[in-house]
Amino acid sequence: MKILIITNQVKNSLNSSFNNLLSCVQNIGNNYTTCDVVVVGHDLNSLCTKISTYKRVAQVLAIDSPVLANLLVENIATQLAAIVRNYTHVLINADSFGKNLLPRIAGILELSQISEVIKIISPNIFQRYIYAGNIIQEIESFADVKLLTIRASSFIPDLELRTEAAPIIALEYNNPISSKVKYIKSNLTDNSINLSNAKIVVSGGIALESKENFNNLIRPLAAKLNAAVGATRAAVEAEFTSNDTQIGQTGSTVAPQLYLAIGISGAVQHIAGMKDSTSVIAINIDANAHIFEYADYGIVADLFDIVPQLITLLDQKGE
Amino acid sequence: MKVLVCAKRVVDSNVKVRIKADGSDVEIEHCKMSLNPFDENAIEEAVKLKEKKLVNEIIAISIGTDKCVETLRTAMARGADRAILIKTDQDNHEALNIAKILKIITLKEQPDLIILGKQAIDDDANQVGQMLAGMLDYPQGTFISKLELNDNKVLISREIENGTEELELSLPAILTADLHLNQPRFIKLPQLMLAKKKAVEIVEVSSLKVELSNSTRTIKVKDGEIKKDCQMLSSAAEVINIINNLNLN
Ligand SMILES: Cc1cc2nc3c(=O)[nH]c(=O)nc-3n(C[C@H](O)[C@H](O)[C@H](O)COP(=O)(O)OP(=O)(O)OC[C@H]3O[C@@H](n4cnc5c(N)ncnc54)[C@H](O)[C@@H]3O)c2cc1C
Ligand SMILES: Nc1ncnc2c1ncn2[C@@H]1O[C@H](COP(=O)(O)O)[C@@H](O)[C@H]1O
Numbered sequence: 001m002k003i004l005i006i007t008n009q010v011k012n013s014l015n016s017s018f019n020n021l022l023s024c025v026q027n028i029g030n031n032y033t034t035c036d037v038v039v040v041g042h043d044l045n046s047l048c049t050k051i052s053t054y055k056r057v058a059q060v061l062a063i064d065s066p067v068l069a070n071l072l073v074e075n076i077a078t079q080l081a082a083i084v085r086n087y088t089h090v091l092i093n094a095d096s097f098g099k100n101l102l103p104r105i106a107g108i109l110e111l112s113q114i115s116e117v118i119k120i121i122s123p124n125i126f127q128r129y130i131y132a133g134n135i136i137q138e139i140e141s142f143a144d145v146k147l148l149t150i151r152a153s154s155f156i157p158d159l160e161l162r163t164e165a166a167p168i169i170a171l172e173y174n175n176p177i178s179s180k181v182k183y184i185k186s187n188l189t190d191n192s193i194n195l196s197n198a199k200i201v202v203s204g205g206i207a208l209e210s211k212e213n214f215n216n217l218i219r220p221l222a223a224k225l226n227a228a229v230g231a232t233r234a235a236v237e238a239e240f241t242s243n244d245t246q247i248g249q250t251g252s253t254v255a256p257q258l259y260l261a262i263g264i265s266g267a268v269q270h271i272a273g274m275k276d277s278t279s280v281i282a283i284n285i286d287a288n289a290h291i292f293e294y295a296d297y298g299i300v301a302d303l304f305d306i307v308p309q310l311i312t313l314l315d316q317k318g319e
Numbered sequence: 320m321k322v323l324v325c326a327k328r329v330v331d332s333n334v335k336v337r338i339k340a341d342g343s344d345v346e347i348e349h350c351k352m353s354l355n356p357f358d359e360n361a362i363e364e365a366v367k368l369k370e371k372k373l374v375n376e377i378i379a380i381s382i383g384t385d386k387c388v389e390t391l392r393t394a395m396a397r398g399a400d401r402a403i404l405i406k407t408d409q410d411n412h413e414a415l416n417i418a419k420i421l422k423i424i425t426l427k428e429q430p431d432l433i434i435l436g437k438q439a440i441d442d443d444a445n446q447v448g449q450m451l452a453g454m455l456d457y458p459q460g461t462f463i464s465k466l467e468l469n470d471n472k473v474l475i476s477r478e479i480e481n482g483t484e485e486l487e488l489s490l491p492a493i494l495t496a497d498l499h500l501n502q503p504r505f506i507k508l509p510q511l512m513l514a515k516k517k518a519v520e521i522v523e524v525s526s527l528k529v530e531l532s533n534s535t536r537t538i539k540v541k542d543g544e545i546k547k548d549c550q551m552l553s554s555a556a557e558v559i560n561i562i563n564n565l566n567l568n
Contacts, residue, residue, distance in 0.1 A: 072486070073449075074458050081453075096479040100461050103414070103446040107453025112415040112534045115444050129543050130442050131336050135345055136543040143534040180458040180492075184474070184485035196480065199567055225562070233498070243464060243499050244482055249443065250357075250498055252480070257567050269332070275545050279565055281558060282549070297561050298549045309555035317559070 001123065003028060003035035004087040006080065008071055008097050009047050016197045017093040017152030019159055022056040024091055024150055026158065027120035034058035035091075038083060038171075040076050042069040048168045055160040065173035073101045074178035081108040083171075087145055089123070094149035094253075095196070106147050113147040114139060118154040132249040133272035153196070153255035153276060189242045198228035200258045203247060203274070206234035207263025207285070207303060214240035217307040218262065224314040230254065232270050248273035263303045266291030283307070320374045320468075322365045323430040324399060325421070326381045327355040328390040328410075329441045342539045347410065352386070354393045357436025359503040360496040364466060365434055366398035367501065373468050376400050378428060382420055383410060388519050396506045396514035407524045411442065416531045418450035423527050425455060430491065432473065437462050437495040448495035458488040464499040 005021050007014070025035045037051050038061040048060045061083070067075060084090050084105055092098035094116045106113040119127035121138065126148065130137045195201065202222040208214045214235065222229045230247040231240065247254055249272040259277035263284065264270060271294055274280070282295035285302050292298045299306060330336055331353040336345045354362075368374040379394035381387040382405040391402035405420050425433060438445040452459035460466075464483065465476035471490045476483045478497050524531070552558055 077453060096462065096477075099445050100449060100459070103449035104453035104459065106415065106446065107418055107450035110415065110419070110454070112413050113444075113446055113450075114535065115446060125538065130540070131330070131345065131543075132332075132440065132443070133543050134335060135338065136541050138538040138540070140536045140538050141534060142536070178458065180489045182487040184487055186479070186482060186484045187476075188482040194481070236499070242482070243478055243497075244480060249440070250438070258562065258565055268335070280547070281561065283558075292549045293546050295549045296547055297552055297558070299552045299554075299558060306555050306558070310558060313555055313559045 001029050001033065001089070002087045003033065003089045003091065004084065005035055005037045006090065006092045006098070006101070007037060007039055007051075009039070009041040009044065014047055014050055015093060015095075016194070017095065017150075018051070019054070019157035020152035020155040021091050021093060021150055022054060023155045023158035024120055025056050027155075028089055028123050036061060036087075038063065038080065040068055040080070041071060042066050049165070052165040052168055053161050054158070055162045056158055057162070057166045059166050060168045061171050062168060063171050063173050067173065067177055070183040071097065072178065072181055072183060073104050074181045075175055077101065077104045077108060077175075079173070079175035081105045084145060084147070085109065089146045089148065091148050091150050093152050098149050102147055102149055109145070111143050111145055111147055112141070113149070114141060115149050116151045117148050118151050129272070132268045133275055134268060151253060153253060189244055193226070193228040195228045195230060195245070195247070195252050195254055198254070198256050200225050200227035200260070201230045201247070201254050201256045201274070201277070202227045202260045202262070203230035203232070203264060204235055204240065204262050205232040205264035206238060208235060208240055211240045217303070220311055221260075221307055221314075224311060227260070230274075232264050232267075261291050261295065262307065264291050265289050266294055320432070321376045321378070321428065321430045322368065322374050323378050323380060323425065323428060323433045324358065324361045324365050324394065325433075325435040325447070326358050326362070326379045326387075326390050326394040327436070327439050328352050328381060328383055328387045329355045329439055332356055332440055338540055338542065342541065344537055345540055352390070354390050355436050355439050357438060357440070357496050357498065358394075359397065360498060360500045361434040361436055362394055362397045362399060363501045363503040364496060365432075368468055369398065378403065378430065380405065380421070380424060382412065382417055382524075383407060391519050392514045392517075393506070395517050396510045397503070401517070402519045404519050404521045405524050405527070406521055412531075413533055413535060414444045414446035414450060416533075417447050418454060419529050419531065420524065420527065421447070421451050422454045423529055425451070432468075432490065432492060432494065434494045434496060437497055448493050452493040455493075458492045460486055460488055460492060460494045462497045463494055464497045466494065466500070
C-alpha cells in the first residue's frame with residue numbers, strides 16, 4: 001500500500017481540508033499507515049515545513065516554481081501523472097482545484113477515478129453520493145492506482161504530530177509549460193468567513209425577495225453569529241448574492257455545526273449541500289415546506305418578522 | 320468554426336429514484352428521462368455563438384442505448400445541426416470509457432470547441448471533460464460561467480471557491496458548463512417538430528475499435544436521505560436559546 005495526497009496552497013496557508021485527508025490514510029490502511037504528500041505551487045517552504053510535522057506523513061515532495069503560482073492544470077498534470085503511477089491510492093480534496101486536476105491526470109494515465117468519497121470501507125471499497133445525495137453508492141475499484149477525490153467534511157481531521165519532522169524532497173519542475181492557456185486574473189469575493197470550514201452557516205433563499213433584503217437581513221445575522229453566508233441557487237440566480245455562496249448539488253458542500261435555513265424550501269439539490277450539518281434550524285412561512293424534514297428545529301413564521309427580531313436579540317446579548 | 324456538444328440522457332431532475340428490491344442498484348426503468356441539465360447549458364452556449372455567427376456547425380453526441388435518440392432530438396430542437404449516437408447496450412458507463420469514445424469522435428470530427436456539462440446529475444462524477452482534455456492534451460476550462468470567443472482563442476470565467484478565475488485558452492479547447500453559464504431557452508413546438516425529421520447518425524460502438532474496460536463495480540446502493548425529527552419553536556427568543564445551548568465555540 002502506497003498512498004499519496006496531492007495538495008496545494010490556499011491563500012498562503014495549508015488547504016484546510018488537508019488534515020481531513022490525513023485521516024483517510026488511516027482508514028485505507030491502519031494506525032501505522034503513512035503517506036507521501038506532493039505539494040504544488042510557488043513559495044512552498046513554510047507550507048512544506050508545516051506538512052512535515054504530521055505523524056501520518058512519511059515524506060513531502062515539493063514541486064515549487066514561479067510558473068506554478070496560478071496552478072494551471074495544463075502545466076502540472078503531466079508531471080504529477082508520472083508521480084501518481086508509483087502509488088496504490090491518490091487522494092485530493094474535492095474542491096475546485098481537485099475536481100479540475102485529478103480527472104485530467106486520470107485521462108493522461110487512462111485510469112478511472114472515484115469522485116467525492118464520503119466513506120472508506122476497505123482499501124478497494126468506497127462510498128459516495130449519487131443522484132444529488134438521495135442515494136449512497138458503495139463502489140469497488142479494481143484499478144491499479146485508485147484515484148479518489150475526497151469530500152473532506154465527511155472525515156474528521158487527523159492532527160497527530162511526529163516527534164521529528166518528515167523529510168522534504170524538492171522535485172525539479174519538469175512539466176512542459178503549456179502555450180495553450182494563459183492565466184488572466186481571479187476575481188475574489190471578500191466573504192470574510194470561508195464557507196467550507198465555517199462553524200455556522202446562515203443561508204437565505206428566494207424568499208428574501210431582493211438583494212437589498214439579503215444584505216439587510218442575512219448578512220447582519222451572519223455577522224452577529226460569526227457565520228459564513230450561504231444561499232440557494234434561486235437566490236443566486238436572482239443575483240441576491242454571488243455564485244460562490246451557492247450551496248447544493250452544484251454549489252458548495254458544507255457541514256457546519258449549525259445551519260440556519262431562511263426562506264428555503266428544501267429542494268433535494270439544495271439539501272445535497274448541507275445534509276451533513278450537525279444541527280439545522282429552519283425558518284419558513286409554510287408549515288409543509290420540505291426543509292422541516294431535514295431540520296432539528298423549525299419555526300413557521302415570516303422571515304421578515306423573525307430575522308430582525310433575531311438580530312435585535314443578538315445585539316442585546318452582545319451588550 | 321465547429322462545436323461538439325455532449326448530450327447525456329439522465330433521470331429527470333424532478334424524479335426521486337428508487338432502489339431495486341435487492342439493493343444492487345437504482346431502478347431507472349420507468350423513470351422520466353431528460354437531457355442532462357448542464358448539457359442544456361452547453362448546447363445553449365453553442366447556439367448563442369452560432370447566432371453571433373462565430374460558429375457554423377453544432378454537432379451533438381450521446382453515448383448509450385437506442386433511447387438516446389430522443390435525447391439527441393431534444394438537442395437538435397435546441398439548435399444542434401446534426402447528431403451522432405454512439406450506440407452501446409448499457410444505460411451508464413464509467414466516465415473513462417465515455418472520454419475514450421469522445422476522444423475518437425474528436426479526432427474524427429476535429430471540432431474547435433467541445434462543450435460538455437460539468438457533471439451528469441445521475442452519477443455526479445464531474446470527470447469526463449477533464450479526462451478528455453488530459454487524453455488529448457487540450458487546454459480545459461471547467462465549471463465556466465462566462466465565455467467569449469474570438470478568432471482562435473476563447474476567454475472563459477470559471478467558478479472557484481471564493482469567486483471566479485479568468486483564463487484564455489487557445490483552440491481547440493474543452494469547456495465544461497456550470498448552470499450559471501446561461502439560461503437555456505424554452506423549445507418551441509415547431510423546433511421540436513423539425514428536430515423529429517432530422518436524422519441521427521448511429522454508430523455502433525464496436526466499429527470504433529476502442530478498448531473499453533470497467534475498473535469499478537457498484538456493490539450496492541442505499542438510501543442517502545437524512546430525515547430528522549423537527550422540534551417546532553414559536554418565537555425568536557426560543558431560536559436564540561437553542562443557538563446558545565448548542566455550545567458553539
Ligand atoms: C440540475 C440542478 C441543480 C441544482 N443545484 C442546486 C444547488 O446546488 N443549490 C440549490 O440551492 N438549488 C439547486 N437547484 C435548484 C433547486 O431545485 C431549487 O429550485 C432551489 O433550491 C430553490 O431555492 P429556494 O428554496 O430559495 O426557492 P423556493 O423553492 O421557491 O422556496 C422558497 C421558500 O421560501 C418560503 N417563503 C416564502 N416567503 C417567505 C417568508 N416571507 N418568510 C419565510 N419563508 C418564506 C416558501 O414557503 C418556500 O418554501 C438545482 C436544480 C437543478 C435542476
Ligand atoms: N453517455 C454520455 N453521452 C454523452 N455525453 C456524456 C455522457 N456521459 C457524460 N457525458 C458528458 O460529460 C459531462 C460530465 O459527466 P460526468 O463526468 O459523468 O459527471 C456530462 O454533462 C456530459 O456532457
